[in-house]
């Protein structure tokens with residue numbers, strides 16, 4: 001079936017058949033039907049491990065093997081299926097009361113709503129939400145998605161992207177949580193914890209070093225163990241520590257020679273060994289490449305089909321190549337996840353999503369995500385008496401753009417800006433959708449006595465004329481991003497850059513609103529008065545923007561990624577692209593998704609990427625290279641100002657960092673106060689690393705003393721020879737302030 005049919009397939013009847021088949025669902029969904037049987041493992045006082053083992057004792061080999069693979073994607077599976085219409089599932093074992101695991105992509109909301117006629121809340125993109133630096137907000141983000149998954153009959157999230165921004169042109173940067181492992185891991189962990197609070201299986205992905213899309217199915221990422229453990233893998237470690245996420249999706253790429261889904265170092269030594277991961281590893285879709293090798297290395301479940309974990313794995317068991325104990329371990333991990341998350345005890349019950357609640361969460365999160373980057377002469381917030389506001393470009397009359405690919409949340413009512421007609425190739429997957437949250441409508445509502453106009457931006461002369469006649473001109477620019485592509489450059493299109501320059505020349509009070517999934521370069525930054533980074537702000541994005549632009553809400557967001565001045569400043573100035581032989585040839589595959597999955601699974605010739613920037617990811621690179629940036633990591637303005645004083649650092653198990661933050665302006669605000677450490681030179685580390693932060697709510701003129709507890713591990717380095725973490729004795733400098741490049745306080749501490 002071609003990709004263009006993704007949205008057209010009617011799955012309702014299949015989903016209904018599925019729910020009738022799955023006994024635990026049936027009882028909950030159709031009152032009056034018999035309750036599920038009581039089994040020995042129904043006893044919720046037993047541990048998830050004991051319950052899983054009780055089930056395993058009753059299972060046949062075929063039943064066990066049936067849990068270790070998907071059953072095809074619903075889009076190209078014919079005949080009756082238990083699928084709920086998500087990207088994949090593993091079957092139920094009705095005789096034993098084990099429910100199917102219904103998986104749905106859900107990075108910033110539940111996907112594939114259009115195909116199934118369901119509503120889901122589109123939250124701000126993950127990188128946007130990471131700009132809140134707010135673990136509680138990340139939890140609420142996850143809990144909302146968990147609730148809507150449950151409402152829609154799903155039982156596992158395929159969200160939780162936590163790949164490091166090594167390559168900001170990565171087309172999935174919007175799905176990830178930025179460039180710092182502590183920030184990203186903390187937020188992804190709280191996201192997964194929120195998902196699991198709804199008794200939905202959480203997932204972290206894509207494990208590991210899947211840091212760009214180009215050639216992702218073939219690339220071999222070369223990277224040393226220390227760099228991995230202290231950056232990309234550390235984010236997963238922190239997220240797992242917080243959430244106990246029951247699923248980890250291994251990635252498409254190779255790492256140091258082996259595919260991630262058959263990489264014994266990644267899966268067995270690190271994830272299941274060092275991180276004590278007790279859940280199950282599922283392959284990215286078409287990312288399984290062997291049976292015995294993958295099984296030995298620690299892959300528990302192949303998705304979405306059974307190219308290797310069906311007949312082949314059975315043959316391996318029969319020949320003794322794969323032991324029954326190894327199979328039992330895979331099965332145990334899947335079953336224990338069903339018990340540990342509470343899915344067994346709280347079967348999924350479909351319900352109508354609480355749309356109003358979704359809106360409220362989406363609005364609050366978008367307000368926390370938006371980052372004010374420039375505000376010369378206090379051009380913002382818009383003055384109460386403003387008479388004429390000209391909005392220009394970016395379809396700001398209709399909506400805000402969103403992130404595409406498997407993460408795409410469908411716009412309720414359809415995209416107000418029609419996507420280009422699908423051709424059956426990759427472009428139908430990448431299609432950009434706008435959320436019907438109109439900046440023109442939202443600002444008009446907030447400014448009832450002003451005239452708010454809209455000009456498309458297609459005609460430069462008309463745009464300049466609109467800007468000239470207005471008190472303030474607001475230009476909307478955007479960058480479309482999706483799985484399956486990388487940006488060629490962080491630069492916006494030449495047309496959009498030209499539009500900004502034209503408007504800025506016509507009106508000194510020009511503000512630019514950027515809707516992007518990645519950092520954008522801004523050659524015009526000195527010509528404009530204000531810049532607001534809105535990311536992909538979601539279904540309430542325009543309302544949140546209007547609240548920020550008018551000052552109803554004081555901005556608090558801070559960047560979770562560095563904005564460089566140009567591509568030339570990146571660790572890899574030119575995007576690493578694969579040779580044609582290592583790319584999926586969509587045309588040759590006839591646009592048929594089953595051919596494409598099979599191509600992926602059977603492997604394509606490797607090509608090499610070497611992450612020779614090693615530990616120097618994001619701000620660590622710019623610090624080490626002493627390169628000036630456009631906007632640094634951790635940066636974001638507010639309509640008030642803050643002062644820092646009184647730093648003291650005490651040693652214990654880790655550090656206790658105490659300091660005072662004062663609101664020195666005239667309005668209430670929330671400051672994100674950041675704590676970094678410079679390690680002793682002998683540690684061989686980048687100049688500094690984030691070791692903690694706190695959010696401080698302050699009324700105008702108020703000051704508060706705050707304390708940030710820093711775990712000892714945050715100060716350690718990974719010792720490759722000893723295969724463990726160690727503290728390098730010596731002098732450490734603790735630095736405190738409002739961004740990675742504004743750290744007014746520092747204190748020395750000697751650690752042994």
Ligand code: BGC
Pocket residue numbers: 087105158205284285406483
């Ligand atoms: C993506 C995953 C996604 C899966 C299922 C893959 O192409 O890389 O992130 O969860 O498809 O849709």
